[in-house]
Amino acid sequence: MHDATGWERTEPPAPVRIVHLGLGAFARAHLLWYTQRANESATPEQWGVAAFTGRSAAAAEALARQDGRYTLLVRSPEGDAPTTIDALVAVHDGADSDAWREYFRRREVGVVTLTVTEAGYRRTSSGELDRHDPEVARDLDRLRAGEPARTAPGRLVDGLRARRSAGAGPIAVVSCDNLPDNGSVVRRVTLDVASRVDESLAGWIAQHVAFVSTMVDRITPATTEADRAIVRSLTGREDRSPVVTEPFSEWVVQGQFPAGRPRWDLAGARFVDDLEPYERRKLWLLNAGHSLLAYEGLSRGLETVAEAFADPDCRARLEQLWSEAAAVLPLPVEDATAALRTRFANARIEHRLAQIAKDGSAKLPVRILAVAQERAAAGLPVGRAGAGVVAAWIDHLGTIDPATSDPGAADLVARLPGQGSSTRATLALDLLAPRLARKDVYARHVAELLAVRRPTTPTLAGARP
Structure with a gap:
C-alpha cells in the first residue's frame, strides 16, 4: 500500500x-x-x-x-x-x-x-x-x-x-x-x-x-x-x-x-x-572523537556534537585524543582531522550526544582501548586522553538505565556504587579490555582522572540520558 x-x-x-x-x-x-x-x-x-x-x-x-x-x-x-x-x-x-x-x-x-x-x-x-x-x-x-x-x-x-x-x-x-x-x-x-x-x-x-x-x-x-x-x-x-x-x-x-x-x-x-588502515583512521579519529564528545559533553549539560566541539575544554581533549591516535595510525591524518573539524562544527547537523553515548561497552574497546593497545605495542605511553574517555564513560554509567542505554554494562553498573576510583577503573577495564597491555598503568590513569572529575547528576531509573 x-x-x-x-x-x-x-x-x-x-x-x-x-x-x-x-x-x-x-x-x-x-x-x-x-x-x-x-x-x-x-x-x-x-x-x-x-x-x-x-x-x-x-x-x-x-x-x-x-x-x-x-x-x-x-x-x-x-x-x-x-x-x-x-x-x-x-x-x-x-x-x-x-x-x-x-x-x-x-x-x-x-x-x-x-x-x-x-x-x-x-x-x-x-x-x-x-x-x-x-x-x-x-x-x-x-x-x-x-x-x-x-x-x-x-x-x-x-x-x-x-x-x-x-x-x-x-x-x-x-x-x-x-x-x-x-x-x-x-x-x-x-x-x-x-x-x-x-x-x-x-x-x-x-x-x-x-x-x-x-x-x-x-x-x-x-x-x-x-x-x-x-x-x-x-x-x-x-x-x-x-x-x-x-x-x-x-x-x-x-x-x-x-x-x-x-x-x-x-x-x-x-x-x-587492505582495509585496516582506513578502518583504524575512521574508528580512532571520528568514532573515538564522537565518544569523547558524547560523554564529556553530556556531563556538561550539552546536547549535540557541535555544542561539545565548541566547548574549549572538550575541544582540547579531542585534539589530544587525535594526537595519541595519530602516533600509531598507518595513514596520514592531517586531511582527515581537518575534515572532521569542519564536520563537527556543522551546527545544522544536530547529532545528539545521547544517541552516540549508547552501548559504550561495545564501542569503546575498538574506538579507545585499541589505540592504547597499539601504543603499548609501539613502546609509547598508553595515553591519558584515551583514559579520560573511559573515565567519562564510567561517570556516565551512573546517569543511565543500562537496560535501554548499554545492556553490555548492566553487571558493571550494578557493581560500581560505593566503590573508589581505583576499583571503578579496574572493574571497567576488566569488562572493556581484560587483556590490555600495561593495564595497571592505564587503570591508574583512569582512576586519577575519575578522582578529579566534576560530579554528575544521576537521572531517574529508566530515564534516557
Whole structure:
C-alpha cells in the first residue's frame, strides 16, 4: 500500500538483487544513497534493495505507504538539499521470515547487507558468538526446529540455509557497521551459529558465501519533526520517513562479490586490498572523537556534537585524543582531522550526544582501548586522553538505565556504587579490555582522572540520558 500524494514511481522499480537487514537512518543515508547513485551511473544495470527492519516494524510500515521511496536531506552550513531515493523497492517487518527466506532463494539476489550496530552480532569480548546470550540460545533451538530466528547471526543462517536448499549459488554478505574487520566478525558468528545447527550447512557457507568488510562514514542524526516540516516545504510532499545527513560520505570496501554487485565504485566507493588502515583512521579519529564528545559533553549539560566541539575544554581533549591516535595510525591524518573539524562544527547537523553515548561497552574497546593497545605495542605511553574517555564513560554509567542505554554494562553498573576510583577503573577495564597491555598503568590513569572529575547528576531509573 502507498499514498497517492507524489510517491508513485514513474518507472518500474529496479529488480531486487540486494537484501538488507537493519532499516535505520544510516543505511538509508549511506548504502541506499550509494546504490541509487550506482544505478543512475550504470544504466541499464539496476540493483534494487529489499530491506527488513531489525526490531520494530514501524519503519517498514511507514516506508511501505510511500512505496519504499523517501527524501534524503543533505544538510550543509549553507542550506538543505533534498533528493528522492528510489533504490529501496521493498520493505518488510523483520519478523516476516517467509519473505526473508524467499529472497535468499532467488539466484539474482547476489548481496546481503547489514547495519545492526556493534551489539547486534551477539559476541563475547573475545569475539566469538555469545552462546550464553538468552536470545542466541533461543535462536539455536528455533533453527534446529526449523523456526524463524531473531538475532542477526540467526537470521543470516536461516536465510543461507534457504539459499542452499534452493541451489541458488554463492552470495556476498556485507557488513556496514563500525567494527574492525567487520566481514570477519560476521563470518565468525554466522559459522558459529551454523555449526551448532547443522555442520554440513556451516561447510556450505564457508565454501559459497563471501564475507566482505567495509569502512563506512557519514554522520546521520535522528530525524526530528522540524526536519519533516522542512522536507514538506522543499518538496511539497508529506514524507513520514525522511533522513537527514551531512554532505561528507566515505565507503571503503575489501572482499569478493561472487554473484556480482552494484557499481558502487562509480558512486565514489573505494575498493582496496587492505582495509585496516582506513578502518583504524575512521574508528580512532571520528568514532573515538564522537565518544569523547558524547560523554564529556553530556556531563556538561550539552546536547549535540557541535555544542561539545565548541566547548574549549572538550575541544582540547579531542585534539589530544587525535594526537595519541595519530602516533600509531598507518595513514596520514592531517586531511582527515581537518575534515572532521569542519564536520563537527556543522551546527545544522544536530547529532545528539545521547544517541552516540549508547552501548559504550561495545564501542569503546575498538574506538579507545585499541589505540592504547597499539601504543603499548609501539613502546609509547598508553595515553591519558584515551583514559579520560573511559573515565567519562564510567561517570556516565551512573546517569543511565543500562537496560535501554548499554545492556553490555548492566553487571558493571550494578557493581560500581560505593566503590573508589581505583576499583571503578579496574572493574571497567576488566569488562572493556581484560587483556590490555600495561593495564595497571592505564587503570591508574583512569582512576586519577575519575578522582578529579566534576560530579554528575544521576537521572531517574529508566530515564534516557
